[in-house]
Amino acid sequence: MITANRYFRDTFGHKMYKASIAVNVSCPNRDGSKGTGGCIFCSEGGSGEFAARGGNSVTEQIRKAIGQVKDKAGKDAGYIAYFQSFTSTYCSPDYLENILSEASSCEGIEAVSVATRPDCLGPEILEVLGRQAEKMPLFVELGLQTSSDETAEYINRCYKTDEYLEAVKALKAIGANVITHIIFGLPGETKDMMMDTVRTCVNAGSDGYKFTCLYVLENTVLEKLWRENKVEILEMEEYFDIVEEAVKLLPEDAVVHRFTGDGPKKILLAPYWTKNKRQVVNYINRRFGL
Numbered sequence: 599m600i601t602a603n604r605y606f607r608d609t610f611g612h613k614m615y616k617a618s619i620a621v622n623v624s625c626p627n628r629d630g631s632k633g634t635g636g637c638i639f640c641s642e643g644g645s646g647e648f649a650a651r652g653g654n655s656v657t658e659q660i661r662k663a664i665g666q667v668k669d670k671a672g673k674d675a676g677y678i679a680y681f682q683s684f685t686s687t688y689c690s691p692d693y694l695e696n697i698l699s700e701a702s703s704c705e706g707i708e709a710v711s712v713a714t715r716p717d718c719l720g721p722e723i724l725e726v727l728g729r730q731a732e733k734m735p736l737f738v739e740l741g742l743q744t745s746s747d748e749t750a751e752y753i754n755r756c757y758k759t760d761e762y763l764e765a766v767k768a769l770k771a772i773g774a775n776v777i778t779h780i781i782f783g784l785p786g787e788t789k790d791m792m793m794d795t796v797r798t799c800v801n802a803g804s805d806g807y808k809f810t811c812l813y814v815l816e817n818t819v820l821e822k823l824w825r826e827n828k829v830e831i832l833e834m835e836e837y838f839d840i841v842e843e844a845v846k847l848l849p850e851d852a853v854v855h856r857f858t859g860d861g862p863k864k865i866l867l868a869p870y871w872t873k874n875k876r877q878v879v880n881y882i883n884r885r886f887g888l
């Protein structure tokens with residue numbers, strides 16, 4: 599396993615920062631074409647709570663995002679245009695091509711990252727992504743969360759794990775770097791099930807991983823279940839015990855982009871330990887020797 603920082607330094611020769619972009623896309627799991635209401639943990643912000651807001655152009659959003667970290671990042675840093683909110687490929691191929699081209703022509707941008715669902719990667723979308731991957735490194739983030747179709751049904755993911763396996767194959771064929779999102783602590787999941795998820799992704803050939811603890815946000819279905827005591831949320835030590843086991847299953851060159859997520863503080867209800875970001879980062883650094 600290697601950390602994202604090391605991977606970016608080795609690949610780009612310097613530190614990389616993300617410029618988060620919100621674009622005009624929704625999610626098939628919200629607009630009724632696959633489901634309504636979204637995954638039980640997903641808030642109205644659509645997994646992109648930190649992306650810039652305000653209907654600005656891609657270029658304006660990137661400039662603003664770079665401006666915010668430029669002093670800290672220094673002259674040598676590079677930037678990744680990060681299409682984070684909702685399902686970034688749930689749009690027409692033309693629209694996708696336009697936003698990717700605009701992002702990749704912005705000053706400072708050296709790579710593009712697109713967060714999406716495996717069932718939003720039709721042939722024309724893959725062609726657009728393939729052309730983008732020829733221009734500069736392309737990361738595609740897939741929200742798998744679990745390989746158990748049973749859990750997936752419970753969390754209202756609305757696609758089968760087989761679709762993830764197909765998507766990874768197709769993305770690797772066009773030269774994309776695949777990052778898989780996995781949630782530990784989903785309702786009803788045992789540690790064995792969580793490790794099965796990791797093994798499934800490793801066997802599929804996922805290049806990178808983003809792990810997160812299940813967290814409860816306001817106004818989600820999960821909030822209701824949590825208030826009814828139907829969901830248990832992992833304690834910090836318990837969660838990182840699981841991450842440690844997961845990391846042991848990864849190949850040497852797999853990149854861990856995230857050891858845990860932290861929900862937007864304003865609407866985060868649990869787990870409380872994720873609120874103290876500095877403490878969590880220190881803990882991760884100590885525990886994983888980073």
Ligand code: SF4
Pocket residue numbers: 625626627628635636637640641644645683684685715741755
């Ligand atoms: S697929 Fe992503 S954006 Fe859509 S409901 Fe689920 S978590 Fe939210």
